[in-house]
Amino acid sequence: MWDRVRGAFSGQDKSAAAARGTEATAAPAPRRVVRIDFDMMLKGSTYNRPSGKVKQYGVTVDGATRVITSGDFVDRDTYDALIKAGAIRPMSEAPTPDTPPSQMRRRQNKAS
Numbered sequence: 413m414w415d416r417v418r419g420a421f422s423g424q425d426k427s428a429a430a431a432r433g434t435e436a437t438a439a440p441a442p443r444r445v446v447r448i449d450f451d452m453m454l455k456g457s458t459y460n461r462p463s464g465k466v467k468q469y470g471v472t473v474d475g476a477t478r479v480i481t482s483g484d485f486v487d488r489d490t491y492d493a494l495i496k497a498g499a500i501r502p503m504s505e506a507p508t509p510d511t512p513p514s515q516m517r518r519r520q521n522k523a524s
Contacts, residue, residue, distance in 0.1 A: 445486060445488075446503070448481075448485075450467055453499060455469055456499060457469075466481050466482045471497055473490050
């Protein structure tokens, strides 16, 4: 009986779905996500939280405004919008914590 009730809410009978093989479909491909660190963010409001300082910035992607907090994982469209707005450094330009500032200047001079 519960199978029929569950099937009524999903719009199909469970046995019909099993006969078509739709229950064993593959999951969609995962979307690439990027973590936005505090040090990457060039713009935004800084807030003190019990866990430490965070930055927040709002960006509009495909007509929807998203508030991004440092430490969030964002999809590629949001990442590109943040770069276009000048709110974050691209990942290739972000300095790594183990690189001394003198070496960062040398890398920048070589790239020019």
